[in-house]
Amino acid sequence: MRASKLYAPTLREVPAEAEIPSHQLMLRAGFIRKAAGGVYTYLPLAWRTLRKIEQIIREEMDAAGGQEIAMPIMQPSELWKESGRWEVFGEEMFKLKDRHGREFCLGPTHEEIITDLVRNEVRSYKQLPLLLYQIQNKYRDEIRPRFGLMRGREFIMKDLYSFDKDEAGLDISYKKMYDAYTKIFSRCGLVFRPVEADSGAIGGSNTHEFTALAQTGESEIAVCTKCDYAANVEKAESTVLYPEDETELPLEKKATPNTKTIETVIEYLQLPIEKSIKAVAFQDEKDKLICVFVRGDHEVNEVKVQNAVGAISLRMADKEAILAAGGVPGFMSPIGLRKGTVVIVDATVMEMKNACCGANEVDMHYINANPKRDFGEVLVKDVRLMQKGDACPHCGAPVQITRGIEIGQVFKLGIKYSSALRATFLDENGREKPLIMGCYGIGVSRTMAAAIEQYHDENGIIWPRAIAPYEVALVPVNAKNEAQMKLAEKIYAGLQQAGIEVLLDDRKERAGVKFKDADLIGYPVRVTIGPKAVEEDKIEVKVRKTGELVYFTEENYEEGIKALLAKL
RNA sequence: CGGGGCAUGGCUCAGUUUGGUAGAGCACCUGGCUUGGGACCAGGGGGUCGCAGGUUCGAAUCCUGCUGCUCCGACCA
Numbered sequence: 001m002r003a004s005k006l007y008a009p010t011l012r013e014v015p016a017e018a019e020i021p022s023h024q025l026m027l028r029a030g031f032i033r034k035a036a037g038g039v040y041t042y043l044p045l046a047w048r049t050l051r052k053i054e055q056i057i058r059e060e061m062d063a064a065g066g067q068e069i070a071m072p073i074m075q076p077s078e079l080w081k082e083s084g085r086w087e088v089f090g091e092e093m094f095k096l097k098d099r100h101g102r103e104f105c106l107g108p109t110h111e112e113i114i115t116d117l118v119r120n121e122v123r124s125y126k127q128l129p130l131l132l133y134q135i136q137n138k139y140r141d142e143i144r145p146r147f148g149l150m151r152g153r154e155f156i157m158k159d160l161y162s163f164d165k166d167e168a169g170l171d172i173s174y175k176k177m178y179d180a181y182t183k184i185f186s187r188c189g190l191v192f193r194p195v196e197a198d199s200g201a202i203g204g205s206n207t208h209e210f211t212a213l214a215q216t217g218e219s220e221i222a223v224c225t226k227c228d229y230a231a232n233v234e235k236a237e238s239t240v241l242y243p244e245d246e247t248e249l250p251l252e253k254k255a256t257p258n259t260k261t262i263e264t265v266i267e268y269l270q271l272p273i274e275k276s277i278k279a280v281a282f283q284d285e286k287d288k289l290i291c292v293f294v295r296g297d298h299e300v301n302e303v304k305v306q307n308a309v310g311a312i313s314l315r316m317a318d319k320e321a322i323l324a325a326g327g328v329p330g331f332m333s334p335i336g337l338r339k340g341t342v343v344i345v346d347a348t349v350m351e352m353k354n355a356c357c358g359a360n361e362v363d364m365h366y367i368n369a370n371p372k373r374d375f376g377e378v379l380v381k382d383v384r385l386m387q388k389g390d391a392c393p394h395c396g397a398p399v400q401i402t403r404g405i406e407i408g409q410v411f412k413l414g415i416k417y418s419s420a421l422r423a424t425f426l427d428e429n430g431r432e433k434p435l436i437m438g439c440y441g442i443g444v445s446r447t448m449a450a451a452i453e454q455y456h457d458e459n460g461i462i463w464p465r466a467i468a469p470y471e472v473a474l475v476p477v478n479a480k481n482e483a484q485m486k487l488a489e490k491i492y493a494g495l496q497q498a499g500i501e502v503l504l505d506d507r508k509e510r511a512g513v514k515f516k517d518a519d520l521i522g523y524p525v526r527v528t529i530g531p532k533a534v535e536e537d538k539i540e541v542k543v544r545k546t547g548e549l550v551y552f553t554e555e556n557y558e559e560g561i562k563a564l565l566a567k568l
Numbered sequence: 569c570g571g572g573g574c575a576u577g578g579c580u581c582a583g584u585u586u587g588g589u590a591g592a593g594c595a596c597c598u599g600g601c602u603u604g605g606g607a608c609c610a611g612g613g614g615g616u617c618g619c620a621g622g623u624u625c626g627a628a629u630c631c632u633g634c635u636g637c638u639c640c641g642a643c644c645a
Contacts (some may be wrong), residue, residue, distance in 0.1 A: 012594065012606065013580045013621055017638065037637070143569085146638090260645065262600035279645060292643095316643070330645045358645085385643090478603050519605090530604055540604095 001470065003505040003514075008045050009518050020188030020216045029521045038145025039155035042445075045521060049448055050156065054135050056187050056466065057158050057442060060180040066131040066160050071113045073137060077103035083420045088312060092413070094139045094153075104224060106139035111417045111439060114161045118435065119423030123166040128425065128435075129173055133160030135173035137443060149449040150405065151218070156444040163418075165427060166434045170412055177410050177440040181210050185407065189348075189464025191454055193222050197409065198303045204410040210442075211404035212450035216469035219406050222386045226397035233401065234303040237393045238348070241295075243274070246353040249368040256365045258434035262296045265365060266329070269356055273297045277357035277369070279332035279348055281322050283310035289321045292383055293334055293357070293404040294346040299385040308344055308381045315551050331358035333366065334375045343378040345371060349411035366535035395461050404448040406443070413437040461522030462545050465568035470503040472561065477511045477530035488529040491539070491557065495527075498510040498558045519544065522568045525561060543568070 008030035017034070018024040025361055026032045031046035040052060058068065077095075080086040086093075086105075090218050094106040104189075106112070112131060122130065135158045145153050160424045162173035178194065185192045197209040209232055211221055221237040224228075256529075259265040262278050276296030283289055283303060292300050292310055322329050326338040331356075334343050337360065354368045366374075388401045418424070418434040427433050448467070455462040465471060474496060476488040488504060495502040503523065518526050524544050532538040538551045541561060545568065552560040 009578090010606095011579060015576090016581090019639085047631055117638095143642090144639095262644070280643060281645070282643080294644085296644090298644090300641055314643085316645090319645095322645080328645090332645065363581075473610095475604095480603075510604090510605085510607065512607080515605045517606085528604075532604095 001503045003353060003503060003517075004507050008044075008521065009042060010520055018285070020147050020150070020453065021456050022150065022216075022449040025355075025456055025522075026148060026449070027518070029461060032149065032398045036153075037280065038142060038151070040149065040154075046448065047122065047471040049463070050444060050466050050468045052469075053188060053315075053444055053447055054156075054158070056184055057135065057444070057499070060184045060187075061131075061160060064131070064176045064180045065129075066082050067136060067158075069132050070134050071107070071110050071117075071141070073107050074104050075107050075110075075113055077105060078477070079116055079421070080105060081415055081468075083115075084110070092140050092142070094141050094181055107440075108137075108138055108140045109441075110134070110159055111161070111413070111437075112421070115417045115421045115423050115435075115437070118163055119418070119421060122423070122425055122435065125427050126424055128163055128165045129169050130163040131160060131173065131176075133440075146214070147449075148217075149445045150216075152445065153514060155446065157442055158442040160440045162438040162440070164438075165425065165433070166436060168415070168439055170436045173438050174410060174412055176439070178208065179302075181442070182410050184442065185210060185447075188451060188467050190407070190447070190451060192407065193221070193223065193230045193404070196229075196235050198232065198235040198307070206344060208410050209406050210408035210410075210453060212407050212447075213402060213404045213448060214453040215403055216453050217403040217405040219404055221404050222390070222399040222401055222402060224392035224395060224397055224399050227392060227395040228391050229394040229399075231386075233386050236299060236399075238384050238386050239391045239393060239481065240347045240351060240382075240384050242351050243353055246320065248361075248370045248373060249354050251369055251374055252367050253359050254365055254367055255363060257363045259363065265356060266296065269365070269367065271356055271367075273354050275350065275352070277355050277371075279327075279358060281317035281327065281329075281332065282314040284309065284316045285313045285320055287321070288342065289317055289325050290314070290342045290344065291325070291327065291332060291334070291337065293300050293349050294345075294384045295349055295352065295353060298346065298348070298387070299384040301383055304381065304383045305344060308383060309408045310377065321476050325362060327438075328358070328360050328362055331360060331364060332360040333360045334365060334378055335366065335369070336360045344383055345375060345378045346384045347380055347382050348384065350375075379545045405446065405453065407447045407450050408440075408442040408470065410440045411438060413439055431435045436463060454554045456522075459516075459518045460520035463522045463524055465524045465565055468501075468522065468524050470523055471525060472500055472502040472564055473518040473521070474502055475505045475511070475518060475526060475528050477528060479506065481534075483534045484529050484531075487534055487554075491527065491529065491554075494558060495561065498562065500558075500561065525564055527557075527561070 010030045011028045014024050015027045065373045096104050124546050164170045190378045192212045194208045194212050196205050220233040222231050222233050249456045252298050256268050259268050266273050266276050273296045277293050277297045280292045281299045325341045350371045356367045357369050359366050389398045392399050415434040424432045476484045492504045526542045528540040539557045541550045
């Protein structure tokens with residue numbers, strides 16, 4: 001490719017709308033342009049990188065026994081109503097109607113379509129296992145699209161669905177995908193961790209997220225400092241903390257004026273924060289009130305609460321709802337709430353001794369509350385968020401909290417969709433059974449963004465070789481110097497013949513401009529053709545990542561560059 | 569959905585407070601000069617100031633409504 005023909009408009013200045021490096025750099029380097037909030041056009045450079053990522057995915061999916069198909073983006077509402085997810089997805093789904101008033105949506109995912117496809121065609125266990133996948137656009141009407149390709153409303157995803165005759169088969173399919181994902185992200189050159197995760201709205205039992213480590217990531221993960229345990233904090237099981245044993249003192253009510261927050265209460269009562277109990281009230285999608293109590297220095301893990309009560313969604317409770325249950329906002333207590341109110345007490349709170357909690361009266365708190373003695377009938381669950389330094393549930397060593405970008409997820413779905421949509425087969429004994437399913441996604445466009453988050457510097461992107469749009473930028477320093485241009489053309493042809501993807505910067509620009517653009521776009525290797533190359537047969541090669549300079553001759557530059565690339 | 573902010577040429581922004589008929593840098597076109605890290609000189613093109621109303625002799629500027637973008641929040645009672 002010649003730079004004079006390449007449509008890659010680079011920007012000197014940072015567009016005002018972009019915040020994080022990947023978004024800024026993709027705009028500046030001429031990879032993407034925005035069409036609407038969370039919707040982007042991929043320009044030639046981005047498209048090349050995306051196709052490389054897709055190709056790596058295809059190779060590994062095919063190697064694992066997957067077959068590629070293409071399902072519709074526009075999907076009929078009937079299937080979604082049949083599975084019950086027309087409502088579950090709700091506002092997050094783009095819905096539309098045809099001229100006859102029939103309802104459709106733009107697919108946020110494809111479980112319904114594929115289950116429908118398979119239920120009509122698969123009859124026998126002899127046809128299993130079956131692994132089908134596609135690489136395609138997905139649509140989700142995010143509350144707040146942001147960070148460029150990181151959280152778009154239209155994005156590219158690879159999704160594979162596995163169908164097995166039994167759990168053992170699902171375990172094998174799951175393992176195949178888990179291993180394939182590890183290979184894919186390794187080949188893309190990313191630093192990542194598979195982490196245990198919550199299964200969320202998609203449903204299912206067992207799931208891992210593949211998370212690219214990056215400070216700009218939106219998901220928080222807990223990583224053990226000793227063993228290989230890693231989990232999304234939403235999922236991470238917190239261990240129960242036991243305080244030192246104390247004699248239980250009698251419950252006592254105390255006036256605590258103007259102490260609506262934990263900080264003010266402990267300040268007023270002169271108690272350590274570990275002696276306080278914090279209340280958070282939610283309402284589920286049916287407006288049912290759920291009161292949650294955690295230790296003052298802990299945070300409520302909403303996902304755990306949701307799972308504990310089987311809610312579809314949670315929001316902060318209205319004042320009215322709290323009052324109706326006998327609670328007082330700011331001074332809520334498990335003691336004295338109206339009978340029938342759902343109360344969840346975190347397992348660690350249950351072990352506390354002589355703690356302080358609200359008294360369900362304005363400006364009043366209890367001290368010396370002993371949950372086991374005083375709280376009565378309550379639901380005891382692990383509902384707190386794992387924090388830095390908490391014990392690893394596997395080996396007990398302290399965990400670290402770090403951030404990452406979720407680039408892939410593998411799920412064991414079981415029979416959730418096959419039973420809802422009655423997708424069955426006949427087993428060896430002629431018995432009708434629901435198909436055992438798994439689903440496995442990779443955010444392709446997000447993976448590209450994640451790579452940039454991990455590999456960039458103040459000058460631009462630094463692509464891992466495997467997913468770089470071009471491997472080599474060939475830069476003649478002076479476009480008007482015939483000898484330089486002639487040599488550059490010769491090397492251009494030579495590199496192409498050697499199977500190296502090369503971009504020749506033949507633009508009539510000054511050297512500085514071409515160097516800046518090469519750095520910004522992030523070609524792994526730059527070959528400079530200047531006076532040294534023409535007069536001394538010294539072909540200068542610069543490695544983008546390290547800044548290292550190497551010189552080759554017309555005789556050996558092909559092998560030399562190949563050897564350099566092999567290391568990137 | 570709640571709360572901020574913004575909307576002026578392709579990009580980054582000034583001008584709005586105090587109304588008087590639109591500007592800078594970058595980018596683009598022409599010519600010259602220059603060529604190892606985003607040059608320079610000269611000339612030039614391009615904007616109904618987001619949209620719709622209103623006030624006024626006169627509106628980018630004041631008022632009303634709308635739209636879009638963006639940031640924060642929507643768990644810590």
